[in-house]
Every structure is written in C-alpha cells, then in structure tokens.
Amino acid sequence: MGNAKPERKVYVDYIATNPVLPAVLEAMLPYFQDVYGNPQSLHAWGDVAREAIEKAREQVAALISGNPEEVIFTSSGSEANNLAIKGLAQGQAGKGKHIIVSAIEHFSVLHAARTLEKAGFELTVVPVDKYGLVDPDEVAKSIRKDTILVSIMHANGEVGTIEPIAEIGKKVKEAGVLFHTDAVASTGNIPVNVNELGVDALSLAGNQFYGPKGAAALWLRKRLRLIPLMDGGVQEGGRRPGTENVPAIVGLGKAAELAVRDIPSRMEKLSPLRDKLIKGIPMAIEHVFLTGHPSQRLPHHASFCIEFIEGEAMLLLLNSQGIAVSSGSACTSRALKASHVLIAMGIPHEIAQGSLLFSLGVDNNEADIDYVLKKLPPIVDRLRQMSPLYAKFMKEKRG
Amino acid sequence: MPMYSEKVMDHFMNPRNVGEIEDADGIGEEGNPVCGDMMTFYIKVKDNRLEDVKFQTFGCGAAVAVSSIVSEMAKGKTLEEALTITPSLVAHELEGLPKNKYHCSNLGAQALRKAIRDYAQKRGITIKGLEMKGEQDEEGEES
Numbered sequence: 001m002g003n004a005k006p007e008r009k010v011y012v013d014y015i016a017t018n019p020v021l022p023a024v025l026e027a028m029l030p031y032f033q034d035v036y037g038n039p040q041s042l043h044a045w046g047d048v049a050r051e052a053i054e055k056a057r058e059q060v061a062a063l064i065s066g067n068p069e070e071v072i073f074t075s076s077g078s079e080a081n082n083l084a085i086k087g088l089a090q091g092q093a094g095k096g097k098h099i100i101v102s103a104i105e106h107f108s109v110l111h112a113a114r115t116l117e118k119a120g121f122e123l124t125v126v127p128v129d130k131y132g133l134v135d136p137d138e139v140a141k142s143i144r145k146d147t148i149l150v151s152i153m154h155a156n157g158e159v160g161t162i163e164p165i166a167e168i169g170k171k172v173k174e175a176g177v178l179f180h181t182d183a184v185a186s187t188g189n190i191p192v193n194v195n196e197l198g199v200d201a202l203s204l205a206g207n208q209f210y211g212p213k214g215a216a217a218l219w220l221r222k223r224l225r226l227i228p229l230m231d232g233g234v235q236e237g238g239r240r241p242g243t244e245n246v247p248a249i250v251g252l253g254k255a256a257e258l259a260v261r262d263i264p265s266r267m268e269k270l271s272p273l274r275d276k277l278i279k280g281i282p283m284a285i286e287h288v289f290l291t292g293h294p295s296q297r298l299p300h301h302a303s304f305c306i307e308f309i310e311g312e313a314m315l316l317l318l319n320s321q322g323i324a325v326s327s328g329s330a331c332t333s334r335a336l337k338a339s340h341v342l343i344a345m346g347i348p349h350e351i352a353q354g355s356l357l358f359s360l361g362v363d364n365n366e367a368d369i370d371y372v373l374k375k376l377p378p379i380v381d382r383l384r385q386m387s388p389l390y391a392k393f394m395k396e397k398r399g
Numbered sequence: 400m401p402m403y404s405e406k407v408m409d410h411f412m413n414p415r416n417v418g419e420i421e422d423a424d425g426i427g428e429e430g431n432p433v434c435g436d437m438m439t440f441y442i443k444v445k446d447n448r449l450e451d452v453k454f455q456t457f458g459c460g461a462a463v464a465v466s467s468i469v470s471e472m473a474k475g476k477t478l479e480e481a482l483t484i485t486p487s488l489v490a491h492e493l494e495g496l497p498k499n500k501y502h503c504s505n506l507g508a509q510a511l512r513k514a515i516r517d518y519a520q521k522r523g524i525t526i527k528g529l530e531m532k533g534e535q536d537e538e539g540e541e542s
Binding site for chain 2: 308309310311312313316317320329330331338348349350353385386387388389390391
C-alpha cells in the first residue's frame with residue numbers, strides 16, 4: 001500500500017457534491033456569454049434571461065409537483081434552509097414563538113433554529129431512534145398552542161434514513177402549524193411531491209442531482225408570510241434579492257427536468273450497487289454495522305461505523321487508493337466534534353469516530369463497488385493493527 | 400483532506416515503530432477515543448537510554464504521524480533528552496501541522512512523557528525534567 005498511482009479512481013461521495021451532467025452543462029453554456037442580460041432589465045437582453053429563469057422555475061416546480069410561482073431560487077441548500085427557518089419563524093412571530101426541529105437536521109436548520117432561540121424563540125428538538133427515524137407522535141406531542149413552525153428533514157445525508165414526512169405532515173397540518181422539510185438529500189434522487197408530503201415549504205439543491213453548485217431553491221406554498229434574509233431588490237418577489245445566477249439556475253432547471261425523467265432508472269441502477277456495499281462490507285470486515293435505516297433509506301446511500309479505528313485515517317488511505325468517501329468522525333470535522341447525527345442515534349462517541357459514508361452516482365458501476373470491497377478490508381486491517389482499542393479488544397477476547 | 404505536509408503524509412502512510420513491546424519498561428497512554436485520538440507508548444530502557452520505543456494509535460492522520468515521529472525522535476535518546484521533546488518540536492519536525500490538528504502533537508509528547516514517568520515510578524527513581532508539567536502549548540504554528 002505505497003504511494004503508487006491508484007489502479008482506479010472511484011468517486012463515491014456524490015452527497016458531498018456531484019459533477020453536472022453533459023446536458024446540464026450544455027444548457028448552461030449560452031448563459032455566460034450569449035445571454036448575459038440581467039433578468040430584471042427592461043430590454044431584449046433582460047427578456048431572454050428572464051425567460052430562461054422562468055423556464056427553470058417551471059422545471060423545478062415540476063420535479064416536486066409544486067407551482068412555479070412558489071419556487072424561490074437561492075444560492076445553496078443551506079441558504080434555502082436558513083430562509084425557511086428564519087424567514088418563516090419571523091414571519092409568524094405574531095402568532096407564537098415555538099419551533100420544533102429534529103436532532104439530526106443539517107446545521108443550516110439546526111443552527112438557524114439555535115440562532116432564533118438566542119433571539120427569543122423557543123425550540124424543541126425531537127429525538128430520533130437508533131435508525132435515525134423521527135416518531136410522528138413525538139412531533140405531535142411537542143406541538144404547543146404557540147408553535148409556529150415544524151422542520152423535519154426528508155432524508156438524512158449522513159445516514160441515508162428517509163423520514164415519515166407524509167405522516168408527520170398530516171399531524172402538523174391537523175394542528176394548524178407550518179411544516180418545512182429539508183429535502184436537499186432526497187430531491188432528484190427519489191420521487192418528491194410536496195402535496196403528498198403535506199409540507200408548506202421544502203428546500204432542494206441542484207448539486208445533489210447533477211446540477212451545478214450555486215443554485216438551489218426553497219419551495220414555499222402561496223400566501224405564506226416570509227421575512228427575507230437580505231434586503232435589496234425585487235428579485236424572487238423580493239424574498240431573495242440579488243442579481244440572479246442565471247447560468248446556474250438554468251442548469252438547476254435542466255437537472256430537474258432530467259431528474260423527472262430519470263429518477264426511476266437511476267434508482268434501479270443505484271440501489272443494487274448500494275445493496276452490494278451494504279451486504280459486502282460487513283461480510284468482508286468484522287465489527288462493522290450499517291448506520292441509518294436498513295430499508296427506508298436513500299437508494300444511493302450506504303453508511304457504516306467501523307469499530308476501533310478513526311474515519312479520517314480511513315479517508316486518507318482510501319484516497320491513496322483513488323477512492324473518495326466521507327466520514328462523520330470528529331477529526332474530519334473542522335469543529336473536531338463527532339457527528340451530531342450518529343450521537344443522536346445513540347451511537348457511542350468512540351464508535352462514531354469510525355463512520356464511513358458512501359454515496360453513489362450515475363457514473364458508478366459494479367466494478368467500482370468491487371474495487372471498494374477489495375481495497376477497504378486491508379485498510380481497516382492496517383489501521384486496526386495500530387489501534388490500541390483493537391489490541392485491548394483482542395486481548396479481552398482471548399481472555 | 401486536511402492540508403498535511405509531505406512529512407506528515409510520509410509518517411502516516413509509512414509509520415515507524417508501530418506495535419507493542421510485550422515486556423515494556425514503561426507504558427504511557429494519552430487521549431481518549433471519545434475525543435477522536437488515543438495513543439499508547441511503550442518504552443524499553445537500557446543504561447538510561449530509550450533502547451526501543453513503540454506505539455499504538457487510534458486517531459486521524461495527524462495523530463498517527465505525530466506518534467511515528469515522536470517514536471523516531473525519542474529512540475536512542477537518554478531519558479532526560481527525551482523529556483525535552485515538546486509539542487512545538489514535534490510539530491516543527493513534521494514540517495507543521497494544520498492548526499486544528501496541533502493538539503495531536505500535545506498527545507504524542509504527553510504519551511511519551513507518561514511512559515517515562517511510568518518507568519520512573521516502577522523503578523522508584525527521579526529523572527530531571529519529569530517533575531515539570533508537560534508543555535500544554537495549545538497555540539498552533541502557522542503552517
């Protein structure tokens with residue numbers, strides 16, 4: 001396992017971000033040099049740019065079965081989440097000040113809610129079970145008279161679990177409370193329908209389904225009061241000021257259009273590859289377990305905890321073999337804290353350090369999975385051979 | 400990937416002195432798997448010199464590289480000399496560590512110090528430099 005050039009390059013970190021599809025890039029290219037007008041300008045240059053973003057709005061709306069006029073373009077999923085949480089809470093502040101989120105939300109939801117808490121709102125963080133599932137009854141129980149917003153993610157990017165959003169949505173609606181879902185990890189990868197989910201707001205991001213970075217959206221049901229994060233012009237109905245990122249929005253639209261057509265075939269292609277990892281890794285390596293729900297999970301997502309070793313060390317060695325993955329270990333986070341998601345699921349800190357997450361994409365094939373299954377076990381073995389935790393475990397085992 | 404120096408990567412990819420000394424004269428453990436890093440150092444002493452140093456490490460690339468370089472720096476040194484290995488020396492020897500990984504160099508220096516302390520306690524001897532508190536320098540070197 002030297003420093004030689006890897007035999008193969010395997011990118012299995014699509015949830016971090018993805019390449020744009022050729023058709024997406026092709027759709028975007030004219031909007032850098034040929035169509036460069038400001039969509040707000042009242043001349044032909046502006047008209048063409050405006051038409052382009054309106055077309056993208058329709059494409060994005062079609063992906064989630066919403067109305068185009070309910071789509072607000074943002075720069076990222078994080079921005080969409082911040083806009084939903086802060087914008088909706090502040091918009092409803094006259095009715096109450098209580099917010100509910102789950103313990104495994106992305107930080108753009110969790111920390112946005114914490115920021116509101118510091119500003120005088122009250123926050124309830126509902127727990128999850130060992131699979132990362134939120135209990136709809138737990139959400140219902142947490143709703144108070146002054147609850148103004150509930151936000152539970154559609155699918156978790158770290159452990160792949162898909163939450164029972166439709167069921168939660170029903171209960172939240174019965175209570176007459178607004179319901180937002182962070183569907184960044186799910187949209188474009190599994191069917192998403194805002195009406196079936198029963199949500200009032202939904203965040204999505206293009207770079208989770210082969211669109212470019214820098215284009216995302218918040219879908220927001222009509223006639224809901226939202227306070228913008230920024231002050232400025234009339235773009236996006238005044239809810240998201242700033243000159244529109246036309247090429248990226250066009251790319252997001254194209255990616256959405258392709259997703260509508262290709263989600264079934266992508267799922268059909270990726271779930272067997274995912275299942276091969278889910279089956280193959282625990283077969284090849286001892287003391288490994290799947291994180292997240294075994295069946296109610298994203299079709300392109302396989303995540304594990306590998307005991308007695310640490311994630312960043314695995315990442316570095318996998319990288320030296322040409323394999324790109326993610327981990328939720330403390331050392332891979334800049335804050336040096338183990339994943340809040342794994343901890344919320346009741347996984348002990350030292351085991352959460354060995355988290356490894358594979359997220360697949362359309363460019364992956366069976367040979368990629370075989371390569372991972374071949375390269376990972378010796379890497380784990382090598383790190384365990386130098387792990388004092390493993391040495392202790394083996395000694396105790398021998399008695 | 401963190402921005403590791405070539406030297407850190409070299410010591411991570413090819414760590415020196417990994418393992419356990421079965422009949423070690425001193426053992427030092429530092430860190431905690433809950434925080435992400437844990438190191439155990441084993442030393443063998445002959446004529447007041449570190450005849451052999453081995454380690455086991457649970458942790459990130461920096462933690463492994465720190466353990467490796469500390470073992471290399473310590474081997475062959477007198478106990479007094481080994482106690483002068485400070486976190487900043489370790490980081491310097493590794494051609495720098497990312498700021499948020501600097502604490503790993505503390506762990507390495509401390510684990511070695513604890514192994515020497517263990518040896519001194521077992522023998523009932525005092526060693527110059529041992530009574531001093533280990534350097535708790537948390538400031539990272541700009542690298």
